[in-house]
Amino acid sequence: MDFELILRVYPYFLEAALVTIQLSILSIALGLVCGGLGAAARLSRSSILRFIGAAYVSVIRGTPALIQLFILYFGGPQVGIQLDAFEAGVIGLGINIGAYMTETIRGAIIAVDKGQTEASRTLGMGRWQTMQKVILPQAARLMIRPLGVNINAQIKGTALVAAISVVELTYTAQRYIGSTYKPFEMFLLAGLIYMMLIYVTGLGISWLDRRAVIK
């Protein structure tokens, strides 16, 4: 184990970790938007919207994220979508995690007792009002943990964009493995940073989850 080397290269890894953090935050934000829209579509009264929502989830969850990134980044220019690697990474990963979040959000909304809907409708609230004032506040608490699982997976999932040459943590580790021939040291260094990111995110999620408990 060459600790001197680790001490020498770790600033570059931290710099790369910043890119990983940016990728994570942006793609998770996009994923939440896609997930919210997807869940709304899947629960809507319109059968066309329901079909679109179901197709989105099925196609995205049925194919590898790596292929989706490749289609967007390498295939995009053929259909007039010109993105740089970072943009393609954010959009591709966001759309991908959005499909998983669609199911998480939908599951949480369905899990709210049906009697709640019936009662508020009986009390004269509209469909939208019921959703907004009664169902969503309760569903929001239920979805924090499972969304946390999605987010955790996504932080590790950002490693995929190394394959479209975004200089993030995994790409950097890979490059240093190539130039130093010290794979274990580089793996350990990158791995520790990933675990720290996941650990901190996990703390944030538990905090949110504790705060959201109904007192």
Added chain:
Amino acid sequence: MGLDFSVVPGYLDALFLGALWTIAITLSAAVLSFFGGIGLAVIALYAPLVIRLPFRLFAWLFMGTPLLLQLFLIYFGLIEIGVDLPAFVAGVIGLGLHYAVYNSDIIQAGILAVDKGQHEGARTLGLSKVQTIRKIVVPQAVNTVLPPIGNNMIALLKDSALVSVIGVAELTLTSQLAISKTFRPFEFYLAAAAFYYVINLGLEFGLRRIERRIQISR
């Protein structure tokens, strides 16, 4: 540049072969992850602390880092200590161990969910501790945890695309080779996605049948 799907049929044979490799690597890794998961779960629950700790460290490391990084480590890293694995084997080991850790978590929960009376009953009947775990507790646990493990196998199928980066000529790498000859990324990646989707449907169908059969037998 526009789209021209007429180039795809010429490479269908190659893509089919790639798809077979994808299926082969997925199934091998799935088997490894299933039995590895059982092994890890039993160690985590029953082994003495000295054995348990290094395994927990291993699990923690594998859960906290990206699969892609682990594949690089296994394929390029092990060469440094003199273990030169073929890319296919490295891919199976990487995918298999990664998902073994996830399966082990599920199986642990399943084992804990098996009624304690089963354990006590088996011990009372004179089965040894190992026999009890192997013949009574684990089989019941595996039944209950099959659906979530099935989900992991579907995730594994999609993650098998990652082994293209260490040079296993499966579906993704095959489509990349076709692209390098035709310069048509959109068409071929879409074709690869279609293949994955169909394999995925097949896998889901198979898993559902296995689940139903087990439910009937209970």
